[in-house]
Amino acid sequence: MATLHVMRGLPGSGKTQAAKEWVAQNPEHRARINRDDLRQMMHDGRYIPKVTEPQIVAVRNISIITMLRKGFDVISDDSNITHVGLRDLARIAFRSGVGWEVHDFTHVPVEECLRRDAERERPVGAPIIWKLYHQLQNAPDGPLPSPADFAQADRHPEQDRGLSVPSPTT
């Protein structure tokens, strides 16, 4: 069974590096799908919430769904700090009937993330890292969203965020 692997962690915590290494170990069966890279391709890297981001999320979702449908393992190395993003991915895993694994990088200290980020060619920058750090501190207690949350019923189809599973393609 295919598995959707999702990552969680601040910018600079090492998600992309780890995801690339994991894919490179078995490129025949694994692939990485990443919002930052899609944003670079679709909108030259510009982040415009509620304007271009829904397009990027739609392409991310349809890409993940299609790959899982075809039996590939997928890793999403987006930061997934908020539970909203994780819920979207968990719902995709539930609707696709695949496995689910969370790789949590939130243990990497923010100071280390800041240090690594500053050395990058294209740094995210300290203000954004601190903002996400505070979001992380304020994240709800309790378990992270998981596909089991959707086992009862998909109660809010009207809030579908481009998550519907398309017909299988050849």
Ligand SMILES: Nc1ncnc2c1ncn2[C@@H]1O[C@H](COP(=O)(O)OP(=O)(O)OP(=O)(O)O)[C@@H](O)[C@H]1O
């Ligand atoms: N375990 C590690 N030890 C030291 N440096 C690392 C480690 N993992 C990643 N790095 C370096 O830290 C920088 C950030 O790593 P990476 O791009 O994987 O972070 P990220 O979590 O994907 O960040 P973002 O959320 O901004 O995409 C890179 O330059 C990478 O080479």
Ligand SMILES: [Mg+2]
């Ligand atoms: Mg990354």
